[in-house]
Amino acid sequence: MTVVEESLKRVRAGSSKAQNNEESTYRQISSAILEQRLAPGTKLTEEVLGEIFNVSRSVIRRVLTKLSFEKVVELRPNRGAVVASPTLEEANQVFEARRLVEDAVIRSCVERAEKQEIAALKKLVSAELDCNRTGDRIRWIRLSGEFHIELAKLAGNQLLVDFLTDLVAQTSLAIALYGQSNGSICGDDDHQNIVEAIEAGDAEKAARLMLKHLSECQASLTTREQHTSEDLRAIFSKS
Amino acid sequence: MTVVEESLKRVRAGSSKAQNNEESTYRQISSAILEQRLAPGTKLTEEVLGEIFNVSRSVIRRVLTKLSFEKVVELRPNRGAVVASPTLEEANQVFEARRLVEDAVIRSCVERAEKQEIAALKKLVSAELDCNRTGDRIRWIRLSGEFHIELAKLAGNQLLVDFLTDLVAQTSLAIALYGQSNGSICGDDDHQNIVEAIEAGDAEKAARLMLKHLSECQASLTTREQHTSEDLRAIFSKS
DNA sequence: TCATCGAATATTGTGTACAATTTTACCGTG
DNA sequence: CACGGTAAAATTGTACACAATATTCGATGA
Numbered sequence: 001m002t003v004v005e006e007s008l009k010r011v012r013a014g015s016s017k018a019q020n021n022e023e024s025t026y027r028q029i030s031s032a033i034l035e036q037r038l039a040p041g042t043k044l045t046e047e048v049l050g051e052i053f054n055v056s057r058s059v060i061r062r063v064l065t066k067l068s069f070e071k072v073v074e075l076r077p078n079r080g081a082v083v084a085s086p087t088l089e090e091a092n093q094v095f096e097a098r099r100l101v102e103d104a105v106i107r108s109c110v111e112r113a114e115k116q117e118i119a120a121l122k123k124l125v126s127a128e129l130d131c132n133r134t135g136d137r138i139r140w141i142r143l144s145g146e147f148h149i150e151l152a153k154l155a156g157n158q159l160l161v162d163f164l165t166d167l168v169a170q171t172s173l174a175i176a177l178y179g180q181s182n183g184s185i186c187g188d189d190d191h192q193n194i195v196e197a198i199e200a201g202d203a204e205k206a207a208r209l210m211l212k213h214l215s216e217c218q219a220s221l222t223t224r225e226q227h228t229s230e231d232l233r234a235i236f237s238k239s
Numbered sequence: 240m241t242v243v244e245e246s247l248k249r250v251r252a253g254s255s256k257a258q259n260n261e262e263s264t265y266r267q268i269s270s271a272i273l274e275q276r277l278a279p280g281t282k283l284t285e286e287v288l289g290e291i292f293n294v295s296r297s298v299i300r301r302v303l304t305k306l307s308f309e310k311v312v313e314l315r316p317n318r319g320a321v322v323a324s325p326t327l328e329e330a331n332q333v334f335e336a337r338r339l340v341e342d343a344v345i346r347s348c349v350e351r352a353e354k355q356e357i358a359a360l361k362k363l364v365s366a367e368l369d370c371n372r373t374g375d376r377i378r379w380i381r382l383s384g385e386f387h388i389e390l391a392k393l394a395g396n397q398l399l400v401d402f403l404t405d406l407v408a409q410t411s412l413a414i415a416l417y418g419q420s421n422g423s424i425c426g427d428d429d430h431q432n433i434v435e436a437i438e439a440g441d442a443e444k445a446a447r448l449m450l451k452h453l454s455e456c457q458a459s460l461t462t463r464e465q466h467t468s469e470d471l472r473a474i475f476s477k478s
Numbered sequence: 479t480c481a482t483c484g485a486a487t488a489t490t491g492t493g494t495a496c497a498a499t500t501t502t503a504c505c506g507t508g
Numbered sequence: 509c510a511c512g513g514t515a516a517a518a519t520t521g522t523a524c525a526c527a528a529t530a531t532t533c534g535a536t537g538a
Contacts, residue, residue, distance in 0.1 A: 002513075047490095079490080090397070093397060097398045296493085297491095300521095319519065
């Protein structure tokens with residue numbers, strides 16, 4: 001590559017926002033599932049998705065592969081991809097793993113969290129409460145998951161952050177399948193109380209609240225009739 | 240598909256062992272890394288690997304993608320794959336995560352393990368000790384990892400099994416990078432003692448031994464000079 | 479009516495050609 | 509001889525054609 005070409009490249013990288021189609025497609029499909037706009041069991045046909053996002057089938061294929069590693073999508077050999085449908089048994093294992101991880105995470109948070117970080121958590125919780133009031137369920141689901149992941153980041157172990165991120169995603173699927181459709185999924189101010197315990201430096205209380213929070217959420221799961229989403233195009237036209 | 244074709248397919252599926260090239264390639268590359276025959280940092284050129292295993296570049300590409308999700312290889316955009324080189328910091332996080340998971344796992348094992356399963360563990364430990372005696376380091380590395388994963392399977396949570404499997408793989412890389420090249424990696428009869436504590440139904444002791452085992456292994460890590468493997472063909476000719 | 483078959487269609491799987499990028503090797507210049 | 513710079517080679521990235529497989533649907537006969 002000549003010197004001229006190299007500098008041209010730097011200019012382009014800086015100005016254009018490199019609108020990374022694969023990453024963007026990944027985020028949109030992932031969000032649609034985690035925000036429960038795409039129901040578990042929904043067929044994800046490669047060509048249809050490719051047309052929706054205006055990318056080639058190979059891009060869709062890579063995205064679906066990644067989602068399948070996160071257990072958000074199930075890849076059935078020769079039969080294509082569907083939004084994953086964890087069994088109730090698997091859902092319970094998700095909560096068991098979360099209790100294990102998040103108990104450790106929150107104790108570490110109490111030790112490590114700085115004033116500034118606690119302020120950020122409060123802001124997140126406040127945004128959650130707003131969503132509750134305005135009935136913005138979709139945003140609430142997202143923020144609620146982010147709260148747990150944010151705690152894990154504070155705890156400082158990237159492996160646990162990654163693992164918990166997958167667990168949170170699977171929790172969303174579990175709730176879509178087994179959660180009470182009416183009523184709230186878990187206590188409205190659970191997160192608020194947890195932040196207060198962190199701020200007070202009370203590790204035992206924070207851990208107790210977290211475990212209670214998770215167990216209550218798990219206990220609210222129950223089998224019920226299920227139906228899948230049909231029209232992919234309609235669903236993604238909103239996003 | 241006609242009736243005739245369908246039955247033909249069943250016959251083939253039963254008789255031929257479907258020698259699944261992709262799966263086999265995955266296992267061979269994965270094993271070579273985990274058994275430390277391929278050093279961290281070694282470049283994994285797609286075409287070379289394709290020639291070695293007699294598969295197309297697309298197969299190699301999928302295999303490398305999978306290994307990268309397991310954090311066993313690093314995929315550098317436009318610059319190809321290398322055997323992953325976790326930093327010392329990352330290695331410490333691996334051990335931190337392992338202590339968390341394996342403490343829970345072993346307590347669950349003590350509660351759940353049946354006589355038969357304990358016998359299987361003993362057999363595994365005995366095979367490990369054999370390797371120590373005969374100096375079969377490669378097999379020892381494999382069995383040693385399997386011991387931990389077997390415990391996780393007994394504990395009964397598939398998510399923890401999968402997570403720990405990744406952690407064990409990364410441990411192998413960490414030891415390759417930061418372990419003492421001479422001398423043993425960890426206490427020869429640590430595993431044996433753990434099984435005995437499980438058999439005695441002593442959860443506290445089993446957990447204490449496990450945490451000590453992991454911490455000692457972690458403590459033995461230290462930075463030292465590194466060099467990568469060169470000749471991929473020579474390495475895979477042995478397997 | 480219902481089950482079964484099989485052709486037609488739809489969808490997924492894979493190798494390969496070509497594009498984009500990086501790496502290497504070489505050359506002239508100070 | 510070191511230091512850019514350039515062209516050539518090597519390597520990775522991606523779309524697409526075609527193969528393999530699954531699904532749909534109308535026809536046929538018990």
